[in-house]
Amino acid sequence: MKRVLVIRLSAIGDVVMTVPVISSLSKAYPDTEIIFVSQKFAAGFIKYIPGVKFFEVDLKGRHKGFFGIFRLYFDLKKLGKIDVIADLHDVIRTKILRLLFAFSSAKKIVIDKGRKEKHDLTKIDSKELRQLEATTSRYAKVFENAGFKFNLEFDYIFTKAPLSEAVLTITNQKDCKWVGIAPFAKHKGKIYPLEQMEKVVAILSGLPKMKVFLFGGGPYEKGVLDGWEKQHKNTISLAGKLSLEDELKVISNLDVLVSMDSANMHFASLVNTSVVSIWGATHPFAGFYGWNQNPKHALQINLPCRPCSIYGNKPCFRKDYACLNLITPQDVVNKINEVIIA
CATH class of the missing domain: 3.40.50.2000 (Glycogen Phosphorylase B;)
Incomplete structure (x- = not known):
C-alpha cells in the first residue's frame, strides 16, 4: 500500500479547492493511504472524503514559527514510511519541510502555481487577459507527476443535508x-x-x-x-x-x-x-x-x-x-x- 502525504496549510479557500482532487484520487486509488496535512478548520470537510486521514497542524501553538516547522517535521516522521509527499502549497514553511525530508526515500512533488502567468494577467500595462489553468487542475497535476493517473470526478460531499x-x-x-x-x-x-x-x-x-x-x-x-x-x-x-x-x-x-x-x-x-x-x-x-x-x-x-x-x-x-x-x-x-x- 502506498502512503501519500498531502500538504496544504492555508488559505481556507485554497484548502477547500483540494477536495475535488483528493476525493477523485481516493476513488481511483482506494488502496492508497492519503494523509491530509492542514489546519483544524479543514477537518470539518476532509472527514467526508472516504479513505483520507487528517493530520492537524497547529500554527498558533506547537507548530508556530521557525522551530515549529522542525516540530512538525518530527511529528510527521512519527507517521512512518511515506512514499509520496505532495506539496500543494509551496511556501517557505513547506519548502523547509521538503528540505528536512531531503534524505527520505519519499518522492517529493510540488505544485506549479503559475506565478509568471498570474503576474502577466494582473499587469496594468500590456495585460495578457486569458483563462489560466484552474487551481484544481494544478493540484491534480502534482499527483499525476507522482505517477497517479485519474480523472477529476467529484460532485459534492453532501447536498440538502438534514439540519439538527x-x-x-x-x-x-x-x-x-x-x-x-x-x-x-x-x-x-x-x-x-x-x-x-x-x-x-x-x-x-x-x-x-x-x-x-x-x-x-x-x-x-x-x-x-x-x-x-x-x-x-x-x-x-x-x-x-x-x-x-x-x-x-x-x-x-x-x-x-x-x-x-x-x-x-x-x-x-x-x-x-x-x-x-x-x-x-x-x-x-x-x-x-x-x-x-x-x-x-x-x-x-x-x-x-x-x-x-x-x-x-x-x-x-x-x-x-x-x-x-x-x-x-x-x-x-x-x-x-x-x-x-x-
Whole structure:
C-alpha cells in the first residue's frame, strides 16, 4: 500500500479547492493511504472524503514559527514510511519541510502555481487577459507527476443535508426560498461595498416567501451582520452561532449563495449550491472559480485594469474601486432571481 502525504496549510479557500482532487484520487486509488496535512478548520470537510486521514497542524501553538516547522517535521516522521509527499502549497514553511525530508526515500512533488502567468494577467500595462489553468487542475497535476493517473470526478460531499434541532431553532424549517449572503473577504479589493450589500439585503427581505441568511466570522463581521438582522425582516445572521460543519449543512439547503471571491464560494461548491459571485480586483481567469459553478453567475465589470491583483490585496490603481462600485444592488438581485428561477 502506498502512503501519500498531502500538504496544504492555508488559505481556507485554497484548502477547500483540494477536495475535488483528493476525493477523485481516493476513488481511483482506494488502496492508497492519503494523509491530509492542514489546519483544524479543514477537518470539518476532509472527514467526508472516504479513505483520507487528517493530520492537524497547529500554527498558533506547537507548530508556530521557525522551530515549529522542525516540530512538525518530527511529528510527521512519527507517521512512518511515506512514499509520496505532495506539496500543494509551496511556501517557505513547506519548502523547509521538503528540505528536512531531503534524505527520505519519499518522492517529493510540488505544485506549479503559475506565478509568471498570474503576474502577466494582473499587469496594468500590456495585460495578457486569458483563462489560466484552474487551481484544481494544478493540484491534480502534482499527483499525476507522482505517477497517479485519474480523472477529476467529484460532485459534492453532501447536498440538502438534514439540519439538527439546534440549527433549526435558528433557521426554522424551510418553507420558502433561502438566500445566503457572505459579504466579506480577506482583502478590500474583493469586498462589495457593505452599504450596497445592505441594500441587497433590504430588497430581498422585502420579497414574498424569501428568507436571507448572513454568513461571516469574527467580532467585526458579526457586529455588522447582527445589525443587518435587526434592521431587516426575514433576515438571520448565522455569524458566531454555528460550527463550520453546521454552516456547510445550512449552505447545502440554500437556493443560492451570494459570495465574494472567497472561501464561501468554495464551501458552496462542496455541497452543490449555486453561487452568485461578485468579482472586483480579482478575476475568474486566475483559476480560482468555484468547482462546477456556472460562469454565467459571476458578476463583474469589464475594465481595462481588471484584474489588478490575484488576491485582492493591492490598492486600487484608479483609487475608486470602480470594479465593485459600478455593480448596483439591483444587478445583484437580478442575478439572484435569474439563478433561482433557472
